[in-house]
């Protein structure tokens with residue numbers, strides 16, 4: 001943050017600026033509000049802050065906020081002990097409690113898997129969840145992480161971790177808006193999602209856009225591309241988390257192959273023409289570098305390869321990198337996905353098609369060639385001694 005004011009005032013602005021959702025301008029506004037406020041008002045704020053910090057803690061069972069050892073829900077004997085709803089944050093507990101549809105208990109993870117923010121499974125309260133499973137007679141788990149990329153990655157990770165326990169595991173997602181935050185889902189939708197208890201893929205039907213009428217088949221291509229983009233982003237996000245390095249190559253071989261089918265569809269249809277001359281602003285793209293770094297770590301020793309600049313027009317060679325390829329493909333797909341999720345379907349499709357032709361299609365194709373070569377080496381290359389021994393055994397029965 002730029003240093004503008006002196007001493008205590010700047011310290012206050014800096015501290016406020018560290019709070020989530022508070023940018024430099026808001027921090028400055030709050031600081032000057034506090035400076036101008038009555039002594040009593042500021043004193044009450046100081047007291048509340050210090051009381052919250054000293055008295056409020058996290059429930060030792062579920063991780064919800066509480067002033068006692070157990071939160072109100074864990075301490076309530078009427079709540080179903082066998083049913084656990086897994087959420088990201090304490091605020092999600094509040095959102096679900098408002099629906100009055102859930103009679104079980106919670107488990108608060110304290111976030112979601114997000115390589116972009118450097119959050120892996122080890123940073124969440126997953127070990128605590130496993131411990132609860134072995135200590136209490138739990139029969140059913142509802143995974144209610146947010147219906148966005150990080151939430152989906154966390155849900156699929158959890159589903160795999162929970163599989164050996166033989167519980168009923170479902171994903172709360174049906175009807176929730178894609179790309180959203182559970183906290184902002186309205187009570188009716190959230191309540192209905194609980195009644196249905198469905199573990200289906202979120203409904204990605206397009207929000208009705210009154211300004212745009214697009215042909216039904218283009219709409220279908222956009223829907224399909226969005227689903228494929230999400231699957232790809234989830235797969236890469238999970239690989240980059242480093243949670244399961246052994247499956248990284250086969251998962252990516254599949255993921256890249258599938259996303260190339262989505263790309264081929266865009267390459268095969270006619271040019272998509274955006275409805276506006278200028279691309280509407282979908283906000284700043286997320287910083288993809290942590291994802292790139294995570295992938296580079298997973299691919300250490302395998303990352304770099306020899307690439308061809310353009311197989312059709314030249315014989316020039318260049319240097320390629322799997323982590324860069326995958327991160328670049330994600331950047332392009334995410335950019336389109338953000339348009340799609342904000343209802344700008346034509347812009348999304350236009351971007352996906354344009355960037356397939358100009359960048360990500362080529363990167364994915366090069367990347368697939370390398371992944372295929374790695375898989376072939378792993379599966380076909382055998383140790384010479386072992387081959388010689390096998391030949392010897394075959395010749396000397």
Ligand SMILES: [Zn+2]
Pocket residue numbers: 059060061062063064070071072073074075
């Ligand atoms: Zn609790």
